[in-house]
Amino acid sequence: MDAISSTHIERWLRDCANVFPAHKDELNELDAAIGDGDHGANMARGFAAIPSKLDALAGKEIDGLFRTTATTLISVVGGASGPLYGTFFLKAAAPAKGKLKLTLPEFCTCLDAGLAGIVGLGKAVVGDKTMVDVLTPALAALHPKNGDSLTGALERAVTTAREAAEATIPLLARKGRASYLGERSIGHKDPGATSSALLLEALLGAVQG
Numbered sequence: 001m002d003a004i005s006s007t008h009i010e011r012w013l014r015d016c017a018n019v020f021p022a023h024k025d026e027l028n029e030l031d032a033a034i035g036d037g038d039h040g041a042n043m044a045r046g047f048a049a050i051p052s053k054l055d056a057l058a059g060k061e062i063d064g065l066f067r068t069t070a071t072t073l074i075s076v077v078g079g080a081s082g083p084l085y086g087t088f089f090l091k092a093a094a095p096a097k098g099k100l101k102l103t104l105p106e107f108c109t110c111l112d113a114g115l116a117g118i119v120g121l122g123k124a125v126v127g128d129k130t131m132v133d134v135l136t137p138a139l140a141a142l143h144p145k146n147g148d149s150l151t152g153a154l155e156r157a158v159t160t161a162r163e164a165a166e167a168t169i170p171l172l173a174r175k176g177r178a179s180y181l182g183e184r185s186i187g188h189k190d191p192g193a194t195s196s197a198l199l200l201e202a203l204l205g206a207v208q209g
């Protein structure tokens with residue numbers, strides 16, 4: 001099985017500066033239905049700030065790339081999602097300390113730590129209609145199965161993420177702004193769940209090159 005390199009991670013984080021602006025209107029519209037309509041703008045602004053911060057880190061250890069992404073998102077994004085995604089990258093950095101390459105199991109350890117950080121901060125459980133509804137099954141799907149290639153595992157995670165984002169539609173929101181709507185949150189896809197699926201799609205794209 002091939003490894004995830006610092007170059008893959010850098011490409012992933014840079015690609016997000018294109019992916020999120022391209023999906024800004026879509027994410028804003030989802031958030032307008034059950035929140036305050038700013039999720040697309042928040043994500044686009046946050047990730048657009050990343051590439052210039054990565055310039056000094058080209059070819060450097062993966063933990064530094066994650067930590068810089070974390071501090072940028074926390075300072076630039078605001079709202080609920082800035083600290084949540086910021087914590088994801090901050091906690092993902094620790095197991096990647098000093099590493100220029102990660103095997104898939106090592107990479108899973110990083111992303112699982114990131115998700116644990118989101119859960120620790122936001123206290124959402126699966127079914128609350130948040131990003132946790134996508135990240136939990138998608139990161140579980142990323143763990144290697146017999147004879148998996150790296151891209152095979154990433155494709156499985158992305159398929160799982162897309163399905164999990166759609167599966168938030170019938171749910172009643174129990175966390176964040178959408179929870180204020182109660183029953184009226186039913187019937188809408190969660191914006192943070194959608195952005196988490198986009199984040200994993202960008203990762204697959206970056207690894208495929």
Ligand SMILES: Nc1ncnc2c1ncn2[C@@H]1O[C@H](COP(=O)(O)OP(=O)(O)OP(=O)(O)O)[C@@H](O)[C@H]1O
Pocket residue numbers: 031035036037038039042078079080081082084118121122123124129130131132175176177190191192193
């Ligand atoms: N406690 C939580 N745990 C996990 N995810 C959450 C939580 N609260 C909100 N979210 C996610 O954040 C998304 C909304 O992010 P957004 O960028 O729109 O922040 P916001 O709710 O507008 O923040 P604020 O209300 O502080 O302005 C939701 O769709 C949901 O997926």
Ligand SMILES: [Mg+2]
Pocket residue numbers: 031035036037038039079177
């Ligand atoms: Mg919002």
